[in-house]
Amino acid sequence: MAIFIDSFPGRTIRKDGKEYLYFGGTGYLGLQLDNEFQNIFIKNLRKYGTNYGASRKSNIQLNIFEETEKYLANIVGSEASITLSSGYLAGQFIAKSLNSVDYQIFYAPNTHSALYHAEAKSYDTFSELNFDLRKQLASDENKVPVVLLDTVDFSGKNYPEFEELQSLPLHEIILVADDSHGIGIVGEQGNGAYTKLKNLHPKELIVCGSLGKGFGIQAGVVFGSQQRIAALKETAFFGGASPAAPAGLATLMDSEEIYEQKRLILNDNIKLFIHNLQSIEKFDYIIGHPAFSFSNEPLVDYLEKNKIIITNFKYPNTASSLMSRIVLSASHKKEDIQYLTQYLNTLS
Structure with a gap:
């Protein structure tokens, strides 16, 4: 109740x-109720206002967006990052961008709904996923497989060792991971799971997540290569969506x-x-x-x-x-x- x-x-x-x-x-x-953190947020609220509803493609650009994105990319160890107004939106952004004839989507066990966009099978076990994945790779279909999963799925089977994930042919796969419950909390200085996943050498790694759980602000983020992030910035999805509140992003940078x-x-x-x-x-x-x-x-x-x-x-x-x-x-x-x-x- x-x-x-x-x-x-x-x-x-x-x-x-x-x-x-x-x-x-x-x-x-x-x-959220910490006085020192609230005071930093209030200071930034007075500087940046309560909301910034303009497009990131506008002719007027706030420096705080790119400054925070460089800062976050440096924290996790990615080449680049892009911020959005929520973690759920960040997941949908990636899922939508990969929903095309060029890719074959696979959902790992316990994947969060934020990553669901395409009509694709959700697997109960990694062994079933592994079988179908290798079957697709052996077929004549000219599609790049994409595996989506949560880093911290509360089953204990993913982060930190990702043992079952390592059974997959990762060098042939684009790996998309939602690190909402990891970033800001686990890893060295709260850098989350990005480095651990990168060390598994997938064909490409994209990590997204919420900044609310570990950093206490209303925003989402996507991490990846310079090429991937640059392509995402050119989409109508990104240009048409209101960005994260700049006061929150500034607070993140000021609260290390x-x-x-x-x-x-x-x-x-x-x-x-x-x-x-x-x-x-x-x-x-x-x-x-x-x-x-x-x-x-x-x-x-x-x-x-x-x-x-x-x-x-x-x-x-x-x-x-x-x-x-x-x-x-x-x-x-x-x-x-x-x-x-x-x-x-x-x-x-």
Whole structure:
């Protein structure tokens, strides 16, 4: 059942007049309610305004867009990047651009809906995907295969090792990866999965994602080669869409020290949770990532009875399976995590 609240859900939320600890959402670094981060955003809001609705192709150009794109490309290690107004739009941008007779689309297991555009099969296993992929490559069809996947799919099978992905003939494949839950959070200085994927030597690598989860701003991004990004910038899709709010992009560039501090706090919280929990094997999780998934509806009810609310809903639509997930953030205090693990341990 949905819980309606009147302000951003931080480390706590109020329900029926009572305070609950909140371990959900995707605000991993706890930036949205951080005073220092908000002050930087407000400063940039006064400089750039609340919104910039003009086309990126306009005769008036704001420097902050290209400055941020160079900055982000440097963080992840790509040749270039391009920003958009949301991570979902970034995924749709790539999916649409590759939906042509020149490409054959394949969706890896657990791929997010942001990457779905073409009529293509979604695979339950990498072995099935591998079989059909090699079959297509052996055929007379003159199409370049494109494999789309999520880096952090919460099954633990992709990032950081990408073992099953490596079974594919990557040197013949364009690899498109959604790193929404990785960039800003995992990797060296929050650089996400780009470098790890690049080291697998795909024919071409394109990475997209949201900047909201790891960087706390409303925007999306696409990383790739200079040639690919230049081609994307020439599309009507890019020219016709309103860009990300420049105040947010400027805040991203101005908040490097805050991001670093928050990642350290988050990492300590993850370590504390794992150390204190007696039955970590009951959860699906990725080393270094703050989300811990499970399938146990009575546990959700038990936690709520003890003033703890977690992520628990059907996603991405009501026909989907139930998503139950404990999410730690940098805004949580040590005593919050100790309280949570105390009740989780009573059931182990």
